Amino acid sequence: MKNSYFPGCNLKTDAKGFEQSAIAVSKALDAELVEMPEWNCCGTVQTMTADNLMRRIAPVRVLSRASKHVKELEGSQNSVTTLCSMCNSTLKIVNAEVKENPNDLEKINFQLENDDLVYEGDVQVKHFLEILRDDVGYENIAKKVTNPLEGMKIASYYGCMLLHPDKAKIDDEEMPTVMESIVLSLGAEVVDWPYFKQCCGSYHIVDRDDIVNSQVAKIIRNAKKTGANALIVACPLCAYNLDNQQLELEKQGVEKDPIPIFYFTQLMAIAMGLPQKVNHFEDNHINPKPLLTELGLIEEKK
Amino acid sequence: MSYDYIEFGQTEKEFTSKIEEISGQNIFSCYQCGKCSAGCAFSNLMERTINQTIQLVQLGQKDKVLESNTHWVCASCMTCTVRCPREIDVAAIMEAIREYTLRYEAETIERLDLPEDLLKKIPNIALVGGFRKKSEL
Numbered sequence: 089m090k091n092s093y094f095p096g097c098n099l100k101t102d103a104k105g106f107e108q109s110a111i112a113v114s115k116a117l118d119a120e121l122v123e124m125p126e127w128n129c130c131g132t133v134q135t136m137t138a139d140n141l142m143r144r145i146a147p148v149r150v151l152s153r154a155s156k157h158v159k160e161l162e163g164s165q166n167s168v169t170t171l172c173s174m175c176n177s178t179l180k181i182v183n184a185e186v187k188e189n190p191n192d193l194e195k196i197n198f199q200l201e202n203d204d205l206v207y208e209g210d211v212q213v214k215h216f217l218e219i220l221r222d223d224v225g226y227e228n229i230a231k232k233v234t235n236p237l238e239g240m241k242i243a244s245y246y247g248c249m250l251l252h253p254d255k256a257k258i259d260d261e262e263m264p265t266v267m268e269s270i271v272l273s274l275g276a277e278v279v280d281w282p283y284f285k286q287c288c289g290s291y292h293i294v295d296r297d298d299i300v301n302s303q304v305a306k307i308i309r310n311a312k313k314t315g316a317n318a319l320i321v322a323c324p325l326c327a328y329n330l331d332n333q334q335l336e337l338e339k340q341g342v343e344k345d346p347i348p349i350f351y352f353t354q355l356m357a358i359a360m361g362l363p364q365k366v367n368h369f370e371d372n373h374i375n376p377k378p379l380l381t382e383l384g385l386i387e388e389k390k
Numbered sequence: 391m392s393y394d395y396i397e398f399g400q401t402e403k404e405f406t407s408k409i410e411e412i413s414g415q416n417i418f419s420c421y422q423c424g425k426c427s428a429g430c431a432f433s434n435l436m437e438r439t440i441n442q443t444i445q446l447v448q449l450g451q452k453d454k455v456l457e458s459n460t461h462w463v464c465a466s467c468m469t470c471t472v473r474c475p476r477e478i479d480v481a482a483i484m485e486a487i488r489e490y491t492l493r494y495e496a497e498t499i500e501r502l503d504l505p506e507d508l509l510k511k512i513p514n515i516a517l518v519g520g521f522r523k524k525s526e527l
Contacts (some may be wrong), residue, residue, distance in 0.1 A: 097514045097515065097518075103513075132515045133519040134517040137486065137489055138413060138414025139414075173457060248467035249452070257472075291465070291516050292520070299432065299463065325515050325519070326514055369403070
C-alpha cells in the first residue's frame with residue numbers, strides 16, 4: 089500500500105526527524121508515505137471566520153494537487169496523509185467546509201485556474217496515526233518490533249489539533265486511545281494522565297513565551313508526577329514548546345530534570361530496529377540519548 | 391455593590407451583528423453556563439472570562455470587549471468549542487473579536503517586533519500561526 093503524503097513546511101526544517109522516521113516506519117509497515125509534488129504551506133492555522141475565503145485558498149490548492157497525486161499513485165487510497173497535526177486539522181476542516189459549501193468551493197476554484205486544476209471535494213485527509221490504526225493495525229506494528237521499549241514510561245501528548253474540533257478529530261476528543269495503543273504495541277509502558285490535550289500555548293511562543301512557559305510547566309509536572317520518563321507528540325510546534333521551553337524553565341530555576349520529547353515515529357523507529365540516523369536526535373533540544381542508552385535501547389557510539 | 395450604566399442602542403447592536411457575521415455564530419445561543427471558561431487552559435491569564443466576554447458581546451459593549459486581553463490570550467485550542475452544550479463555536483467568537491480589531495482598529499495593535507535570534511530559532515508554523523492570528527498580514 090502507498091499513501092500520498094503532504095509534508096507541510098516544518099517537516100523539512102525543525103522536524104526532519106519526524107518526517108524521516110515516519111517514512112522509514114511507513115516503508116517497514118508496507119504503508120509507504122510518498123511525498124506529493126508541488127505542495128504549498130496549508131496556512132498552519134485554519135481561519136475560524138465565516139467570511140474569509142482568501143485564507144482557504146492555500147489548503148484547497150493542496151487538496152486539489154493531492155487529488156491529482158492519489159490518482160497517479162499506484163496502490164494509493166483516495167486520501168492524503170499528514171504528519172503535522174496542525175496541517176491535519178487545517179486540511180480536514182477546510183475540506184469539510186468546502187464540501188458543505190459548494191458556492192465557496194467554486195469561488196476558490198476560480199483562483200486556482202492558473203493551475204489548470206479544480207478541486208471537486210473528492211479526497212480524504214488522514215493523519216498518519218489513523219493509517220497506523222485503521223490500515224496497518226496495532227498487531228502488525230507489534231510484529232515488527234525487534235527492540236521492545238522496556239523501561240520507557242510514556243505520556244502521550246495529543247495537544248489540541250489532533251482532537252479538536254469535530255471536523256478534524258482523529259479519535260474521541262475526551263478519551264483518545266490511538267497513541268497509547270501504539271505505545272503498548274512497542275512494548276513500552278503507558279502513563280495515564282489528565283494533561284494529554286492541555287494546550288501547550290501554541291503560536292504564543294512568538295511574542296508571549298510567558299503563556300507557553302506556564303502551560304509547559306503544568307504539563308511536564310503532571311507527566312512527571314504520573315511517573316513518565318518521556319513524552320510523545322505529533323506536532324512540531326508542541327514538540328518545540330515542550331522541548332525548548334523545558335530548558336528555558338530550567339534556566340529560570342522553575343523546573344529541573346527535563347524529560348525528553350519524542351515524535352511517536354522516532355520511538356517506533358527505535359523499537360523496530362531501523363537505522364538511527366532517521367531520528368535526527370541532534371535537532372532535539374533535550375538530548376534523548378542518555379535515557380535511551382541507560383535503558384539499553386540504543387548503543388551510544390563512542 | 392454598584393452597577394454600571396450601559397448604553398444599548400443602534401451602535402451596540404451593530405457591534406454584536408458584526409461579531410456574529412464574522413464568526414458565523416448566533417451569539418444569543420449562549421445561556422451563560424460557564425463551561426467554556428471552566429475548561430479553558432488560559433482562564434487564569436484572562437482579564438475577563440470567556441462567558442463574561444460573550445455576554446458583553448451580546449450587549450454590544452465594544453469598548454469593554456476590546457480592552458480586555460481575553461481574545462488575545464486565547465490560543466485557538468478549541469476546547470471550549472467542542473464542549474459548548476449550545477454548540478456555539480466559542481473559539482470562532484474569540485477569533486471574530488481579534489479579526490474585528492485587525493480589520494477595523496488595526497492602529498491599536500502593537501506591531502510584533504521579533505528579535506533576529508528568535509526568528510531563527512522558532513518553528514515556521516509558530517511564525518505563520520502567530521502572524522495570522524495577531525497581525526493584519
